[in-house]
Amino acid sequence: MIQFSAVAKRYPGGHEALRDLTFEVQAGEMVAITGHSGAGKSTLLKVAAGIERASAGTVVVHGQNLGALGETALAILRRRIGFVFQDHKLLFDRNAFANVALPLRIAGLTREEIGRRVRASLDKVGLLAREKAMPVALSGGEQQRLCIARAIVNRPAILIADEPTGNLDSEYARAILDLFASFNQVGVTVLVSTHDEAALGRLGCRRLALAGGALQAAPAQAAHP
Amino acid sequence: MRVWLRMHAHACADSLRRLFAQPLASTFSVIVLAVAISLPVLAAVALRSVGTITAGFETDPHVNVYLALDASDEDARRVGDALRAHREATSVRFVSRAQALEELKATTHLAELLASLDRNPLPHAFTVRVRTADREKLDAARAEWSRLPKVDQVVADFEWSERLSQWVRFGNRLLAMVALFLGAAVAFIVGHLIRLQVVSRREEIEVSQLIGATASDVRRPLLYQGLLEGALAGAAAIAMSWAVALWIGAELRALTPTYASEIKVLFLSIPEGVVVTAAAAALGLAGAWWAVGRQLRRFSPPR
Numbered sequence: 001m002i003q004f005s006a007v008a009k010r011y012p013g014g015h016e017a018l019r020d021l022t023f024e025v026q027a028g029e030m031v032a033i034t035g036h037s038g039a040g041k042s043t044l045l046k047v048a049a050g051i052e053r054a055s056a057g058t059v060v061v062h063g064q065n066l067g068a069l070g071e072t073a074l075a076i077l078r079r080r081i082g083f084v085f086q087d088h089k090l091l092f093d094r095n096a097f098a099n100v101a102l103p104l105r106i107a108g109l110t111r112e113e114i115g116r117r118v119r120a121s122l123d124k125v126g127l128l129a130r131e132k133a134m135p136v137a138l139s140g141g142e143q144q145r146l147c148i149a150r151a152i153v154n155r156p157a158i159l160i161a162d163e164p165t166g167n168l169d170s171e172y173a174r175a176i177l178d179l180f181a182s183f184n185q186v187g188v189t190v191l192v193s194t195h196d197e198a199a200l201g202r203l204g205c206r207r208l209a210l211a212g213g214a215l216q217a218a219p220a221q222a223a224h225p
Numbered sequence: 226m227r228v229w230l231r232m233h234a235h236a237c238a239d240s241l242r243r244l245f246a247q248p249l250a251s252t253f254s255v256i257v258l259a260v261a262i263s264l265p266v267l268a269a270v271a272l273r274s275v276g277t278i279t280a281g282f283e284t285d286p287h288v289n290v291y292l293a294l295d296a297s298d299e300d301a302r303r304v305g306d307a308l309r310a311h312r313e314a315t316s317v318r319f320v321s322r323a324q325a326l327e328e329l330k331a332t333t334h335l336a337e338l339l340a341s342l343d344r345n346p347l348p349h350a351f352t353v354r355v356r357t358a359d360r361e362k363l364d365a366a367r368a369e370w371s372r373l374p375k376v377d378q379v380v381a382d383f384e385w386s387e388r389l390s391q392w393v394r395f396g397n398r399l400l401a402m403v404a405l406f407l408g409a410a411v412a413f414i415v416g417h418l419i420r421l422q423v424v425s426r427r428e429e430i431e432v433s434q435l436i437g438a439t440a441s442d443v444r445r446p447l448l449y450q451g452l453l454e455g456a457l458a459g460a461a462a463i464a465m466s467w468a469v470a471l472w473i474g475a476e477l478r479a480l481t482p483t484y485a486s487e488i489k490v491l492f493l494s495i496p497e498g499v500v501v502t503a504a505a506a507a508l509g510l511a512g513a514w515w516a517v518g519r520q521l522r523r524f525s526p527p528r
Contacts, residue, residue: 079437
């Protein structure tokens with residue numbers, strides 16, 4: 001589903017965020033990317049989601065070589081990947097419903113279809129009652145869930161989350177991770193990054209440990225899969 | 226195809242909603258645009274109204290030949306023959322003294338005054354249509370004709386009306402220039418408004434691009450907004466200049482009750498109004514296109 005071969009990412013200015021990264025995520029798999037902040041987790045996820053382009057190597061997602069795609073094709077591919085941003089990237093000038101509806105409006109769905117899918121999506125994250133609420137009126141955890149609702153509203157086969165448990169207390173973090181696990185159980189390929197391995201806890205998923213932009217020698221496997 | 230139509234409908238509805246979301250700002254910008262558009266429209270109306278006055282005059286090259294008051298019918302016949310034989314004359318019309326008097330009585334209010342005169346003050350006259358408007362040939366013909374016996378005056382009085390129509394032509398050219406400049410101004414104003422929109426919606430545009438909006442997805446609602454602003458401004462400009470034309474028409478009638486029948490304000494026809502509105506919409510679209518392209522390049526899309 002997601003294949004990295006010898007991927008490197010250098011930012012203008014010389015910072016090398018990723019180097020010689022090779023791994024594969026199978027369809028229906030759930031993988032956690034771990035590592036300290038600055039290890040390159042966010043960059044890896046953005047490259048995998050087609051938000052940033054690799055400087056070297058090949059990235060294949062949904063069977064498409066991202067490096068060979070033009071800007072428009074890449075944008076359209078991004079619609080098939082749900083992305084939960086570290087800083088949420090919610091729009092504060094519109095309510096919860098409109099935030100979740102954004103990807104569907106871009107895809108040009110009918111009003112009825114949008115209403116149905118947005119409510120289903122809000123329901124899955126437990127925010128159905130708050131569809132009219134403005135994002136400022138939502139707590140940090142609720143904003144996080146709103147962002148997740150927006151990421152899944154297009155029913156993507158791949159869901160990528162950048163530090164979804166970042167600022168949440170451990171109980172809330174576990175609930176969020178359980179949510180991702182439940183998406184994974186219905187067949188969605190999930191890629192989650194976290195700097196806090198403890199939060200992954202009992203979650204029995206494969207882990208890719210990142211340090212200095214490279215994979216660490218032996219990816220730690222979960223104790224009991 | 227249906228998705229494509231729906232995306233356009235979405236974009237159109239979206240830009241309408243944005244216009245109405247800020248009614249005051251939208252109204253002001255539309256008024257500014259409308260003023261810029263209504264100036265050339267009003268100038269065009271003025272020019273064409275003046276044009277109808279000159280259209281009433283004979284601007285065909287012709288010369289009036291007046292005989293002396295003591296010229297006899299026999300003298301007139303001889304002059305007429307000489308004129309008809311001349312190479313520059315295409316047609317010669319004879320107006321006798323009596324005929325001229327009758328015409329004057331019929332077309333003016335001078336009947337009583339004329340009746341009080343003991344003799345006809347008008348001479349025999351000829352109207353000669355000439356082949357050429359060329360000054361030298363005309364002057365030569367005039368000189369020849371004024372030497373004919375019993376000819377008093379040879380007047381080429383189409384000259385001033387020709388000069389007037391030249392002024393109208395000049396005015397039309399000036400109008401084209403003004404329209405060009407103000408059209409460019411409209412495009413730039415719309416472009417600027419769209420640029421402000423892009424800047425104020427920067428976050429939305431960035432998030433949309435992150436979650437899969439293509440450049441044309443981003444551009445579409447903004448282009449519709451430019452189109453709508455242009456079209457609204459065009460319609461408003463027509464309404465404004467129509468009101469001004471009505472008012473000026475009324476003022477003109479009040480000022481010149483006796484001979485105002487000739488001065489009429491000619492407003493645009495409905496198809497012309499549609500053309501003006503469409504042109505304004507096109508200008509709005511062009512301005513929006515220019516601004517969106519510029520701003521999006523500045524944002525540098527995610528790489």
